[in-house]
Amino acid sequence: MTKTVLTVDDSPSIRRMIAMTLQEAGYAVIEAVDGQDGLAKALATPVDAIITDQNMPNLDGLGFIRALRQHPQGKGVPIVVLSTDSEEGLKAQAREAGALGWMVKPFTQDKLLAVIKKVLG
């Protein structure tokens, strides 16, 4: 069965890159433009994994994860946070918020697939 990944990022080019890469690898992809949008979409459709950026308008990545984890349907979904080298501290923070893992930007398409494989098997 096709697995669905939700990508939450306010940068259209990053979203597009993630979507194209994952779609080529056979995943279904849902895109969301910020934490609020991501929350609404994650709660509306069951997804198998989530990749979220941290710095976003309206609701940032950590806020999004915390909010999602409050909901029964938000539990058990692996969430990967995108961080940059300047956000080193984010990883521990993301863990506490309920993220499973992180991925450092910039990343390659291969690395993205490796990370997704790591959380989805």
Add this chain to the structure above:
Amino acid sequence: MTDDMAAIFREELRDLLESLERGLLDLKARPDDMGLVNQVFRDLHTVKGSGAMFGFTDLAAFIHEFETGFDRIRSGAIPVGAEIVRLALAAKDEIPGLVDGLPDPDGRRPAILAALRGLMTGVAPAVEVEAVMAGSDAATAEGRRLLFRLIGPSLAMGARPEIVLDELRGLGATDIQADITEVPSLDRLDSEQCHIGWTMTVPAEVTEAQVEEVFLFTDAEWTLASHAADDMGARADAVEAVVTEAVIETLAAVPMAAPSAAAKPIASREDRGETPAPQAGATIRVPAERLDALMDAVGELVIVEARLTELARQNRDPALMTTAEQITRLAAGLRDATMTMRMVPLRSLVGRFRRLVLDLSDSLGKPIEFAVLGEDTELDKTVIEKLADPLVHILRNAIDHGMETQDERAASDKGRMGLIELSAQHAGAEVLIRVRDDGRGINPDRIRAKAVAQGMISADAQLTENQIFALIFEPGFSTAEAVTELSGRGVGMDVVRRTIESLRGSIEVESKLGQGTSVTLRLPLTLAIIEGLLIEVAGERYTLPMASVQEIVELPADKVMPKRSGDFLDIRGRFVPFLRLRTLFEGAGEAPAEQNVVIVMSGENRVGIVVDRIIGTNQTVIKQMSKLHAGVRAVSGATILGDGSVALILDVAHLVSMGRVPGEPNPATREVAA
């Protein structure tokens, strides 16, 4: 990474730079607005992050320090100052060059960074962190025992022990056994926790780094036996501890989901009167050429549709006529949808203008408030693109020449702060764009004197003020220094007018000495297809843009024969000059006994056009005239009719100007003024 993606990034970068510039300019005015600081930070962050993703590493490195700087502003460590805004604007200007890989021969970029570092003294450089997926240690023991146990609510976080086990099997793990000693009784079972541990044997050459990588995304306690340094979970915990300490500073700066923090950027956006950006799910980006191609195709469709309607009419086949009618409706819908797609708000230009005004106001020492009204007004993308240069020219003139110095303003009881207002609004099938200043205004006597000196008008010519101002746009009216407040740098106002007219628009100047000047551009909403009025003169058919047609009257019997003096019609008490197209185009044959006059308007002036016959309205797909015919003034283009023949599109602005006899008061203007 495909070129496609890099192209998407470039598209995004344009928007980001606009947003960044807007944010920085706003920040200069409202340095305490944390919503703006956050916006600027996010924009910088995205430029850097996306830039690095798409291979623009120089760009990412360059922006990195600015991102750090604004991060510190966010955290309150340093205040917003004019200098950092200026530096950030300068840095922003370097971004396109960095993306295009242009060299920096003057060393501007290092200078900008050096200045930034000067501002940031005492700021620790950000810690560089290695990519997470790498790592290799050497290991030398025999087969080693590995134990692991997931900790915390790992299952709720989406950890999957079976994936971890698969990965360990991939490393060569054998003899995997579940350790169920810690599984509690059913009533105390926590579904979010994994109570089972596992033990196994892994080959001796498996390193800690490899195991660590397996547990990268899984909070687990693990030990790899027969390595003295590895106590249960020590490695993972130590890493966590260091990381947690380092986070605290950054975290304080990251706006959390608290309602107040989340609401602020939204509020400030409303303050600026902007509409929130549309949700990405609802919009797609399309390369401009595809829209052009679509518009061309729709244009051809409209022509073929007209042909079909004509055929159906000739054949009198009811079924064909019904179909043709349906096609007409569909084509009209498609045309409207396509034209709507091509509409771009004026806002896309405004950022550039704000910067221009700021720079000029700084360099000339004239404090100026720049107000923009109606920046959501939409125009065809081609019009917007071509509008940029003329508007820059007009704005520059307004600031450079129109605006007085601070001292002059003080002496004339004006506020020290000058006002430049750019406004846009719809008016029928046209858009009016106006640049108004409250500066010194234009002195008509000086323009008149100059025009007489240049031999453009005779010394005793009777000209209205409007006609005098219109002289500014004449090619001969040079940009020499005496030309007054509206002379320009490089290009003259005639170039501005030519550009506007090439867009089928018109330009007009109004000015009150001592009170200010306003320049008004009238532009058509679209360039590609217009509603046209088809007319016939001497067996030839012509099209007039419906938007400029005011009314159609019969030519009174006493006006049928041309007279030597000017031809005027009395339209409800107002005199309107009229032109005989038959005479103008030297049409053969006799005019019919009954002729019509189409009254058209351009700007505030009207002219009547005498035609043999009115055929009706039609969808006019505008085809440009070839370069050979570029000099033909009375015609602005051509269109193909349903029967395949060609009709010329008349240039109303030019016809109206022909109707106005130089040196005589303009009847229309006089009546309007009365």
